[in-house]
Amino acid sequence: MTETTETPFEALKAATEENTLPMAQLALLGTVETPGETRALLRHGNKQVEIVRAGDVVGGRKIVAIETGAVIFDRNGTAQRLEIPERGAQNQQPGAA
Numbered sequence: 001m002t003e004t005t006e007t008p009f010e011a012l013k014a015a016t017e018e019n020t021l022p023m024a025q026l027a028l029l030g031t032v033e034t035p036g037e038t039r040a041l042l043r044h045g046n047k048q049v050e051i052v053r054a055g056d057v058v059g060g061r062k063i064v065a066i067e068t069g070a071v072i073f074d075r076n077g078t079a080q081r082l083e084i085p086e087r088g089a090q091n092q093q094p095g096a097a
Contacts, residue, residue: 025045026042026043026044026045026058026059026082027042027043027082027085028040028041028042028069028070028071028082028083028084028085029041029042029043029049029084030069030084031066031067031068031069031070031071031084032051033068037053038053038054038066038067038068039051039052039053039066040052040053040063040066040071042058042071044058044059052066052071053066054066058073060075061073061074061075061080062074062075064079069083069084070082070083070084
């Protein structure tokens with residue numbers, strides 16, 4: 001059985017609107033949970049969308065965990081968290097993830 005994280009309506013809307021989510025920044029669009037693994041759907045600043053899993057490296061940051069609605073990265077020994085953005089959270093800094 002596959003479980004998916006319910007993406008908030010505002011995040012879905014923001015993901016498809018021009019100039020809503022910062023295009024120069026990494027954005028978490030959602031997470032997908034299956035019995036053996038949790039994956040995340042990320043959008044890069046260049047509009048590329050990618051499905052990732054723990055252990056993948058994105059923008060020089062290694063994904064150490066994926067939780068419901070969040071990705072935890074390690075960058076040079078520092079943990080960084082990226083969450084699904086909410087409407088109005090368009091100023092989220094890429095270094096914060």
